[in-house]
Amino acid sequence: MHVGVLKLTFHIPHARSLKDKRAVVRKFRDRIRARFDVSIAEVEAQDLLQRAVFGVVVVSSDGKLCDSILAEVANVAALNEDAVLTDRKTEFVTFGDDFYGGSL
Numbered sequence: 001m002h003v004g005v006l007k008l009t010f011h012i013p014h015a016r017s018l019k020d021k022r023a024v025v026r027k028f029r030d031r032i033r034a035r036f037d038v039s040i041a042e043v044e045a046q047d048l049l050q051r052a053v054f055g056v057v058v059v060s061s062d063g064k065l066c067d068s069i070l071a072e073v074a075n076v077a078a079l080n081e082d083a084v085l086t087d088r089k090t091e092f093v094t095f096g097d098d099f100y101g102g103s104l
Contacts, residue, residue: 001059001060001061001094001095001096002059002060002061002062002063002065002066002092002093002094002095003057003058003059003066003092003093003094003095004057004058004059004060004063004066004067004069004070004090004091004092005055005056005057005090005091005092005093006055006056006057006070006073006074006088006089006090007043007053007054007055007056007087007088007089007090008053008054008056008073008074008077008085008087008088009051009052009053009085009086009087009088010024010028010051010052010053010054010077010080010083010084010085010086011050011051011083011084011086012024012049012050012051012052012082012083012084013050013083013084014082015049015050016049017049018047018049020049021048021049021050021052024052024082024083025042025052027082028052028054028077028080028082028083029041029042029054031076032056032073032076032077035076036058036069036072036073037058037069038056038057038058038069038070038073039056039057039058040054040055040056040057041054041055042054043055052083056070056073058070063092063094066092067090067092070090074088074090
């Protein structure tokens with residue numbers, strides 16, 4: 001089992017209130033959920049007006065598929081018209097039969 005985690009940080013220059021920010025966050029989150037089979041949530045900076053940080057997670061039996069899906073999500077994020085992608089970090093974790101010591 002492979003788990004891929006993508007952390008995306010955005011700057012939202014036109015947000016003047018939390019309501020403005022929430023509209024951008026909701027639009028991006030819903031767009032990613034509809035297009036990709038991933039989990040996504042705002043994970044940091046919820047109270048900052050012009051910053052949004054998302055965690056995106058995908059689980060698959062194929063590590064290359066995890067990498068491919070997260071790369072596509074990052075490409076969509078880079079093209080976001082409502083916010084500027086300022087940082088992107090990806091991490092992968094592999095769980096195998098040895099993780100449980102073969103006792104299951």
